[in-house]
Amino acid sequence: MTDSYLVGVSGPERPDRRLWGKSAGLPGPYPVICHLLDTAAVAGALWDAVLSERVRRRLAVAMGVAEREAREMVMLWAGLHDIGKISLHFQQQVAEEFAKLLADPAYAEDNPAAKRSGYLRHETATHWGLVEFFRKCGYPLSKRVKQSPAHQVAQLLGGHHGCFAEALLAKEIAKPSGYQPGLGTAEGWQAQRLAHAHAVRRTVGAEKALESVLPGELAVVVVGLVVLADWLASQVDVIEPRMPGEAWKACDAELTEHFQSVIMAAPRWVRDAGLGRALFPNKPFSQQFPFPPNALQSDIAEHLPSQVKGPGLLLVTAPTGDGKTETALHAASVMARASGASGVYFALPTMATADAMFTRVRGFAEANIEGDRALTLMHSMAWLSPDYAAGQGSTDGTAVLADTEAGQWLRTGRRGLLAPLANGTIDQALTGVLPVRYGFLRLFGLSDKVLVVDEAHAYGPWMHSLLVRLLEWLGAFGAPVVLLSATLTGKAASSLVDAYRRGAGYHEPTTVEPCYPGWLFVDANSGTVAEPRKVGSSRARTLRMESRRVHWDVRDADGAAKKPGQQGRRAALREILAPATTEGGCVLVCCTTVDEAQRTYRYLRSVLPELAARDGGLRLLHSRFPAHERQRITAECEAAYGKPANKAAAAVPREGSILVATQIVEQSLDLDFDLIVSDLAPLAQLLQRAGRGKRHERPNRPAWTGKPNEPRMIVLEPLDDKDRVAAPRTWGTVYDASLLRRTSLLLEKQAAGAIRVPEDVQSLIDEVYADDFGAGLEPAAARELERMDAERIASAVAQEQVAQLTEIDAPYDVVDDLFRLSERGLGISEDLLTTRLGADSGRAVCVFEREAGTWSLAPDHDVLLPPGTVDRDAVALVIRHTVPLPGSWLAGRTDENAPPKSWTKRPLLADLALLRMRRDGERWTGQLGERQIEYSDVGISAN
Numbered sequence: 001m002t003d004s005y006l007v008g009v010s011g012p013e014r015p016d017r018r019l020w021g022k023s024a025g026l027p028g029p030y031p032v033i034c035h036l037l038d039t040a041a042v043a044g045a046l047w048d049a050v051l052s053e054r055v056r057r058r059l060a061v062a063m064g065v066a067e068r069e070a071r072e073m074v075m076l077w078a079g080l081h082d083i084g085k086i087s088l089h090f091q092q093q094v095a096e097e098f099a100k101l102l103a104d105p106a107y108a109e110d111n112p113a114a115k116r117s118g119y120l121r122h123e124t125a126t127h128w129g130l131v132e133f134f135r136k137c138g139y140p141l142s143k144r145v146k147q148s149p150a151h152q153v154a155q156l157l158g159g160h161h162g163c164f165a166e167a168l169l170a171k172e173i174a175k176p177s178g179y180q181p182g183l184g185t186a187e188g189w190q191a192q193r194l195a196h197a198h199a200v201r202r203t204v205g206a207e208k209a210l211e212s213v214l215p216g217e218l219a220v221v222v223v224g225l226v227v228l229a230d231w232l233a234s235q236v237d238v239i240e241p242r243m244p245g246e247a248w249k250a251c252d253a254e255l256t257e258h259f260q261s262v263i264m265a266a267p268r269w270v271r272d273a274g275l276g277r278a279l280f281p282n283k284p285f286s287q288q289f290p291f292p293p294n295a296l297q298s299d300i301a302e303h304l305p306s307q308v309k310g311p312g313l314l315l316v317t318a319p320t321g322d323g324k325t326e327t328a329l330h331a332a333s334v335m336a337r338a339s340g341a342s343g344v345y346f347a348l349p350t351m352a353t354a355d356a357m358f359t360r361v362r363g364f365a366e367a368n369i370e371g372d373r374a375l376t377l378m379h380s381m382a383w384l385s386p387d388y389a390a391g392q393g394s395t396d397g398t399a400v401l402a403d404t405e406a407g408q409w410l411r412t413g414r415r416g417l418l419a420p421l422a423n424g425t426i427d428q429a430l431t432g433v434l435p436v437r438y439g440f441l442r443l444f445g446l447s448d449k450v451l452v453v454d455e456a457h458a459y460g461p462w463m464h465s466l467l468v469r470l471l472e473w474l475g476a477f478g479a480p481v482v483l484l485s486a487t488l489t490g491k492a493a494s495s496l497v498d499a500y501r502r503g504a505g506y507h508e509p510t511t512v513e514p515c516y517p518g519w520l521f522v523d524a525n526s527g528t529v530a531e532p533r534k535v536g537s538s539r540a541r542t543l544r545m546e547s548r549r550v551h552w553d554v555r556d557a558d559g560a561a562k563k564p565g566q567q568g569r570r571a572a573l574r575e576i577l578a579p580a581t582t583e584g585g586c587v588l589v590c591c592t593t594v595d596e597a598q599r600t601y602r603y604l605r606s607v608l609p610e611l612a613a614r615d616g617g618l619r620l621l622h623s624r625f626p627a628h629e630r631q632r633i634t635a636e637c638e639a640a641y642g643k644p645a646n647k648a649a650a651a652v653p654r655e656g657s658i659l660v661a662t663q664i665v666e667q668s669l670d671l672d673f674d675l676i677v678s679d680l681a682p683l684a685q686l687l688q689r690a691g692r693g694k695r696h697e698r699p700n701r702p703a704w705t706g707k708p709n710e711p712r713m714i715v716l717e718p719l720d721d722k723d724r725v726a727a728p729r730t731w732g733t734v735y736d737a738s739l740l741r742r743t744s745l746l747l748e749k750q751a752a753g754a755i756r757v758p759e760d761v762q763s764l765i766d767e768v769y770a771d772d773f774g775a776g777l778e779p780a781a782a783r784e785l786e787r788m789d790a791e792r793i794a795s796a797v798a799q800e801q802v803a804q805l806t807e808i809d810a811p812y813d814v815v816d817d818l819f820r821l822s823e824r825g826l827g828i829s830e831d832l833l834t835t836r837l838g839a840d841s842g843r844a845v846c847v848f849e850r851e852a853g854t855w856s857l858a859p860d861h862d863v864l865l866p867p868g869t870v871d872r873d874a875v876a877l878v879i880r881h882t883v884p885l886p887g888s889w890l891a892g893r894t895d896e897n898a899p900p901k902s903w904t905k906r907p908l909l910a911d912l913a914l915l916r917m918r919r920d921g922e923r924w925t926g927q928l929g930e931r932q933i934e935y936s937d938v939g940i941s942a943n
Contacts, residue, residue: 015196016188017250020097021085025236029097030243032085033250036200037259038233038242039226040079045266046225046232047071049276049372052448054340054478055221062218065208076206077153078226080133081160084125086193088184106188120182127158127165128176129183129190133197138209145170146816149210155818156223160230162437164818202252203259216814217447217476220821224444228418232269233262273409276372277342278365278420280333288333288368289326294538296517297327303533304331304521308338311478311524313471313500315493317485318517319758320691322539324454324484325357329364332450335480343449346423349458351379352634353667354424357454359387361423369421376416378424383411384627384879414438417445426453426467433469433807440821446470447477455667456496457488457684461796464492465803468499469810475503476811478524486691487684487765488514501527503811516762543690543755544712547747548572552718552728554596566723569716573600574607576677576714580656581611585674585702586641589660590689592679592731594622598938601660611656616640621661625939626846628880634669641671643696653700665692672696674705676713680725682739683746683768686715687761717744736795738788742768745777745785842890843882844897844913846935848924857881859917859924859935870906878909883940885913885928892929915940 021032047056048071060070084090088109092098101107134150135141141150146167158165177183177190184190201207214222232238242261248254270276285293285301293301296318304314314331318324332344346361348354358377365373377388410419417428418441429451432442451474459467474481483496494512501510506527514520515534522529553568573589580587589604591597601620604612611617619640621633637659644650654674663681665671666688672695678686693711694701706712720726725744727737746768747753755764767773774782774789814820847855847865857863857877866874893913903909917926917935924935932943 013191013195014252015199015250015255016192017244017248018097018100019086019091019192019196020094021082022234022239023094026239026243028243029094030239031250032082033196033199033255034242034244034258035233035239036079036082036196037203037255038238038262039081039229040075040200040204041259041262042233042266042269043078043225043229044071044075044263045270046229046275047074049267049270050228050342051221051225052277052340052342055448058478059218059221062212062214063208064211069206069208072204072206073208073210074222074225076201076204077157077222078229079200079204080130080197081126081157081226081230082122083129083133083193083197084122084127084158086196087120087122087125087129087182087189088186089120089182090122090125104188106191107184107186109184109186118182120180121161123158123161124165125180125183126160127154128168128172128180129193130154130157130197131168131173132176133194134209136194137201140211141173143170145173147213149213152213152219152816152818153210156219157226159223159440159818159822160227162227162439162441163822165822166819167817199250199252199255203255213815215476216811216818217443217473219814219818220440220443220811221447221477223818224441224447227438227441227444228275231415232266232273235269238265238269271372274372274374274419275410276374276420278336278344278369278373279371280336281368281370282337283333283368285326285330288330288364293326294323295536296322296324296519296538297330299533299535300327300331300519304334304519305338307521307523307530308335309523309525311335311339311341311480311504313475313481313483313497313522313524314519315483315485315488315497315512315514315522316519317488317493317514317762319537319539319761320486320688321695322517322537322758324486325360328452328454328482328484329361329368331482332452332480333368335482336450339450339478339480341448341450341480343420343422344452345378345417345421345429345446345449346452347426347429347454348423349426349455349667350664351381351425352664352669353454354379354382355385355387356669357423358385361421362387365421372420374410374419375421376410376419376424378416378422378428381627381879382416382424384876386631414441417442420449422449426459426463429453430463430466430470433466433473435806435808435822439808443473443477446474447479450480450482452482452484454484456483456485457492458667460799462799462803464495465800466807468495469803469807471496471499472503472810475500475524476505478504487687487761489766489769490514491769497522497529500524501529514762517758537758539757540759541694541757542710543687543693543757544706544710545686545690545715545747545750545753545755546713547715547717547744547753549717549719549725554599554728555730566719569718570603570607572716573604573677576675577604577608577658579702579704580658581608582656583702583704584653584656585705586654586657586672587659587675587677587705588641588665588671588673588689588692589658590665590676590678590681591660591662592681592734594624594662594939595941596679596730597622597660597662598941601938604658604660608658611658614655614657616657617655619657619659620938621659621665622939623662623664623884624941626881626883629939637671638669641669641673643670643672644698647697650696650698651700653702654698663689665689670695672698674701676711678713678715680715680717680727680740680744682735683743684765685735686713686743687765689713690757715747717747736788736792738785738792739768741785741788742773745773842885842887842911842913844885844890844915844928844940845878845882846915846917846924846926846940848935849916849918855916865900866902870902870909875906875908878903878912882912885940889928889931889942892931894927894929897928 015033017031019032020029021035022030060067063070131150131154139150141148145151172179177185490513493514497512498509504524515532517537518532518534520532550572551566551568671692676693678689690713701708717725718728774785809820848859850856855865897913899912899914915926917924926933934941
């Protein structure tokens with residue numbers, strides 16, 4: 001050959017331009033050296049545009065160099081991420097180019113093991129191929145490999161496709177191709193890996209070496225930046241204009257020229273992607289919102305700025321309806337400004353709450369945030385949200401709607417949390433502490449944002465454990481956190497506060513006793529937990545909570561199967577709700593299960609025909625409606641029961657109306673009812689539902705619902721055949737039995753059912769969980785409660801153990817091995833969180849048989865199934881007709897329930913269960929395995 005591509009005595013020769021790095025969608029192969037330099041240049045632009053001054057300073061200190069040198073070092077590392085593409089297995093993917101290499105003796109491969117060995121992924125080859133290079137550059141490599149900077153950076157770069165490989169052994173580092181023949185055993189492969197690496201280093205100019213390993217959280221920041229740089233530099237429209245000509249030889253002068261051209265262009269690519277930092281001007285609360293602050297908001301606005309000197313955690317505990325959302329947005333501005341944080345993620349428990357919050361966050365951003373303001377909506381169905389995407393005629397949210405809404409690049413794949421501003425479901429953040437592919441990218445997206453967690457009390461032991469681990473990471477990052485809760489025990493509050501402090505380096509435990517309503521601040525720099533501040537409530541009220549113990553006749557055909565003198569649930573509902581027909585008023589009836597909500601709705605429709613016949617007189621809302629139907633019903637509920645537009649609207653008496661719903665109304669919607677009727681639930685949930693009672697100022701509420709300013713709730717407690725309060729079997733494991741029993745006993749003790757809100761709330765929440773709760777009970781009752789408590793504690797311990805098995809390690813435990821952040825072989829998937837949140841674990845779509853053997857997505861008119869190839873519009877059409885179903889139902893699916901073959905290439909459609917519905921008299925019925933399914937105006941039900 002005329003050109004030498006081996007390493008000579010005087011040092012590495014120039015890179016071989018025949019070694020390609022990109023080819024898909026391009027007119028020809030793109031030299032790997034060009035892609036390496038492109039990525040290095042983009043990393044520098046990201047350092048400038050995305051990382052805050054605080055993060056840049058922390059990285060420089062950890063690296064032991066000046067900030068300019070730290071920037072160059074990160075650029076070098078990013079430029080080395082694809083060194084593993086200079087390997088036998090990768091290069092042979094393009095046969096024509098590989099044939100040219102094999103003709104060169106430097107690459108000719110005679111080792112049979114290289115051809116027989118399993119495919120070596122190029123990112124793993126990067127990990128194996130770079131340790132020796134870093135050692136040659138002065139990065140320490142000792143016998144304690146895991147604690148050596150040379151190995152840590154190589155392992156870090158080997159994780160740029162979402163998972164880290166296991167740490168290498170010293171003998172593997174000494175002879176990598178002997179253990180990984182796929183690297184290529186011919187001399188040219190290793191020589192060219194070194195030649196490319198040295199060329200990148202010469203071009204970028206990073207001469208300093210990393211002398212000690214990076215802390216775990218900073219390693220996550222670096223690998224996140226590398227992944228982001230790689231993605232931006234891999235875009236076809238970025239590469240095509242820079243394809244080198246045939247005469248290009250990859251000499252140092254040509255490499256410098258190429259690199260400088262990318263340096264000039266990279267900032268534009270970053271801007272076009274919607275990346276950057278949000279800025280938070282110093283504006284008082286009264287300028288941020290069009291109304292004066294209430295007591296809670298005013299106290300935080302006045303006193304929080306003096307406590308916030310940098311990163312920290314704010315815990316706000318206040319009743320439902322006390323303006324916690326506006327409090328959080330204002331506090332996030334204060335905390336971001338003080339800490340230098342560059343964005344916000346507002347996390348909520350459900351997709352419905354996230355959708356509702358999106359417009360509020362967008363409005364706040366438009367009025368109060370400057371700089372880069374791209375905003376994403378983060379949950380699995382975000383692309384169907386009308387406020388997020390449909391308004392621009394796009395089915396996947398690809399259009400750029402405004403400077404406060406993210407465009408195509410940020411709405412694709414796993415990129416949503418990289419936007420400066422985002423709101424979505426809590427699982428999108430918690431996925432960052434699961435060992436899933438690219439989980440660390442979620443952590444990177446949160447590392448310099450203010451995380452706001454709404455309804456921090458709403459999660460069981462498993463989810464709580466994951467939130468604890470996430471707070472450890474955020475404490476280590478120095479990312480500000482705002483926790484909002486209406487009902488949080490002191491024990492739970494302490495665990496969250498201590499987690500954040502541990503991440504920040506303070507391991508001694510604390511005891512937090514939240515004020516209600518009130519707030520406290522935890523300083524990340526000092527570990528100090530400020531004295532909680534108790535504030536007044538602008539919504540101080542007396543909640544009238546009445547309890548009725550009833551025979552559970554939901555499923556009885558005639559409602560008569562009850563003991564003498566024992567009222568049935570049906571009769572109780574009819575008696576309670578009858579005045580709504582004649583005297584008006586809006587009532588919420590909250591049921592435990594979808595099945596019971598459907599049956600309750602049907603019963604009320606039969607016994608209150610005048611109300612049912614009136615438009616909007618009787619409504620039903622639960623999760624088992626097709627998506628478009630649920631969206632329509634939700635919008636109608638918000639219009640009918642939401643906040644009045646003005647005082648004149650508030651003064652108009654409302655006609656009688658009843659909403660039958662499941663517990664989705666606890667957190668999803670800002671609704672206002674004159675009376676709440678609820679099945680028994682744990683006290684925290686009951687108080688949440690009670691927060692929907694007389695929520696807004698309405699002077700003309702019907703007299704039968706109680707005093708205008710005193711919300712009233714009637715709790716229906718189920719009795720078993722021994723006249724004891726006990727959950728019906730139909731409830732399954734929706735609620736813990738011991739919490740139901742404790743709540744029932746606590747309600748029995750409440751004098752006249754009067755609960756002062758907010759004064760009594762914290763003490764009641766703590767009391768219902770108190771260890772000595774059963775001290776005053778009769779011996780038999782105390783023993784029974786003790787048995788239930790033991791089951792609850794055992795269940796909580798089991799869930800916590802599941803969390804420990806599934807979650808990644810704390811940041812201070814991953815310093816010596818980044819493999820701890822990756823898959824542990826447990827089959828952990830991203831949808832695990834959705835399932836553990838209590839959401840339905842799968843989705844189905846009903847198709848209705850029409851004439852001539854055709855099938856429609858609607859029962860009453862033709863919405864034909866998409867034929868043949870399924871485009872984006874067809875996907876959106878099908879998804880709008882899907883319905884969530886329990887995993888136990890979907891487990892029995894058969895071939896009859898398989899989707900069309902044309903759907904299998906679309907990830908959103910491939911796992912759908914198809915419910916083929918046929919007319920059966922006045923009903924539509926179908927089969928899901930052995931289960932008969934019915935579709936009607938009450939949604940999907942099973943017989």
